[in-house]
Amino acid sequence: MMESGFHGCDLDDSLKCKLEESGTQNTHSVMEKAAAWFRSRSIFVVAYGTGCGAIEMPPTFTSRYDAERMGVVGVATPRQADLIILSGYLAYKTLRRVIRTYEQMQKPKYIITLGSCPINGGMYWDSYNTIKKLDDYLPVDVSVVGCMPRPEAVIDGFSLLQKRIKNGEKAGWEKYDENLDFYKKNQKRVLGNHVDPSYETDWYNLENGSEV
Amino acid sequence: MIELISKLEKLSLELVQKQDYLYKVEVKKEQLESLLLSFLNEFGYITLDSINCRDDLEEGNFVITYCLLTPKRDHVVMVQTSIERENASLPSIHTFWPQAEIMEREMHEMFGVDFPGHPTLIDFALEYWDNIPPLRRDFDTLQYVNDMNPFRGQRDDALDAKVEMKKKREAKKAAKLKAEQEAAAKAELETQNNPSQEVQNEE
Ligand code: SF4
Numbered sequence: 558m559m560e561s562g563f564h565g566c567d568l569d570d571s572l573k574c575k576l577e578e579s580g581t582q583n584t585h586s587v588m589e590k591a592a593a594w595f596r597s598r599s600i601f602v603v604a605y606g607t608g609c610g611a612i613e614m615p616p617t618f619t620s621r622y623d624a625e626r627m628g629v630v631g632v633a634t635p636r637q638a639d640l641i642i643l644s645g646y647l648a649y650k651t652l653r654r655v656i657r658t659y660e661q662m663q664k665p666k667y668i669i670t671l672g673s674c675p676i677n678g679g680m681y682w683d684s685y686n687t688i689k690k691l692d693d694y695l696p697v698d699v700s701v702v703g704c705m706p707r708p709e710a711v712i713d714g715f716s717l718l719q720k721r722i723k724n725g726e727k728a729g730w731e732k733y734d735e736n737l738d739f740y741k742k743n744q745k746r747v748l749g750n751h752v753d754p755s756y757e758t759d760w761y762n763l764e765n766g767s768e769v
Numbered sequence: 770m771i772e773l774i775s776k777l778e779k780l781s782l783e784l785v786q787k788q789d790y791l792y793k794v795e796v797k798k799e800q801l802e803s804l805l806l807s808f809l810n811e812f813g814y815i816t817l818d819s820i821n822c823r824d825d826l827e828e829g830n831f832v833i834t835y836c837l838l839t840p841k842r843d844h845v846v847m848v849q850t851s852i853e854r855e856n857a858s859l860p861s862i863h864t865f866w867p868q869a870e871i872m873e874r875e876m877h878e879m880f881g882v883d884f885p886g887h888p889t890l891i892d893f894a895l896e897y898w899d900n901i902p903p904l905r906r907d908f909d910t911l912q913y914v915n916d917m918n919p920f921r922g923q924r925d926d927a928l929d930a931k932v933e934m935k936k937k938r939e940a941k942k943a944a945k946l947k948a949e950q951e952a953a954a955k956a957e958l959e960t961q962n963n964p965s966q967e968v969q970n971e972e
Binding site for chain 2: 648649650653676677678682683684685686687688689690746747749751
């Protein structure tokens with residue numbers, strides 16, 4: 558996107574070299590690197606309080622721990638957000654809403670989960686109504702462990718994500734696009750055909766990748 | 770309270786005291802609705818605290834308990850009835866206590882009890898549930914969970930906790946033994962070095 562307009566700009570060769578060295582996988586041009594740096598410094602968060610961990614969000618974002626000094630700001634709607642925080646266990650019912658929310662977000666988009674529940678079910682491992690492994694259904698970028706994680710840990714998760722964005726590492730949304738079959742198959746397994754908006758023409762009518 | 774007891778006696782029902790604030794009356798399903806209505810209108814039990822359901826799988830029954838309170842809040846009356854598990858159904862009492870609507874809706878979802886005449890008998894906490902209602906005892910939760918949500922596999926470099934703990938315990942034991950031996954050797958050495966002391970002591 559941005560690179561095309563800026564190819565002509567003559568950066569000092571040595572600087573260009575340095576920038577290229579510091580970046581990794583898929584930021585190619587200098588401008589992409591610059592964009593990635595800026596992006597890592599302005600993460601807009603929609604905080605989706607799915608479980609108990611939501612209680613750690615107010616101290617994280619308010620004056621006590623003040624995540625805004627790192628450029629992490631809360632926003633009102635998923636369409637304005639870069640990052641969704643899923644703070645705890647997810648019931649099937651919640652998962653439905655979360656998938657919809659995630660798909661509404663503009664790319665690039667990231668997911669941070671808090672707590673052990675989205676990793677392996679936590680203490681809800683034998684519940685008839687919660688999922689165990691969130692990364693089967695949505696691409697999780699950073700999982701902050703703890704039951705529940707303290708705001709320091711949450712901020713650590715933010716800085717890890719920022720580092721990854723800055724380095725241009727492959728993010729979850731790219732994996733989601735590439736492995737859509739896998740994710741949709743898993744979603745279909747637990748949610749059946751009931752995901753809003755109803756998918757009439759695409760993945761939901763496919764059984765193991767082939768049409769039913 | 771005396772009024773209540775005499776009225777119940779007329780209906781050949783018994784008010785049993787379970788604890789100093791807790792009373793129980795058992796009633797047949799046919800009498801339930803009229804009894805609850807008279808509790809509300811005649812005796813002023815204006816609060817329906819909760820409706821509970823117990824699954825007596827062995828007897829093939831559901832035991833339903835309505836907890837009622839007066840504005841004084843000094844005691845609770847439990848009105849208990851038992852119904853068949855098969856095609857379980859109960860009269861809806863949402864017209865007496867409006868909060869019963871949501872309690873009945875939950876019970877319908879969790880136990881599959883039907884409430885004819887209930888206005889909103891739709892999904893409550895679950896969505897699109899098509900299995901046995903989850904709080905019935907013949908629903909095998911563990912089986913269901915293992916089928917739907919298998920555990921995450923171990924990491925490749927994961928160690929076996931049992932083996933590691935055993936190793937740890939053995940190492941601890943060996944260290945303890947070694948320390949004891951060392952202490953004994955030291956003590957022996959000391960006695961060898963100062964035999965005179967011992968002799969003096971003996972004298
Ligand atoms: S990890 Fe702990 S705090 Fe977080 S949702 Fe699970 S039980 Fe609650």
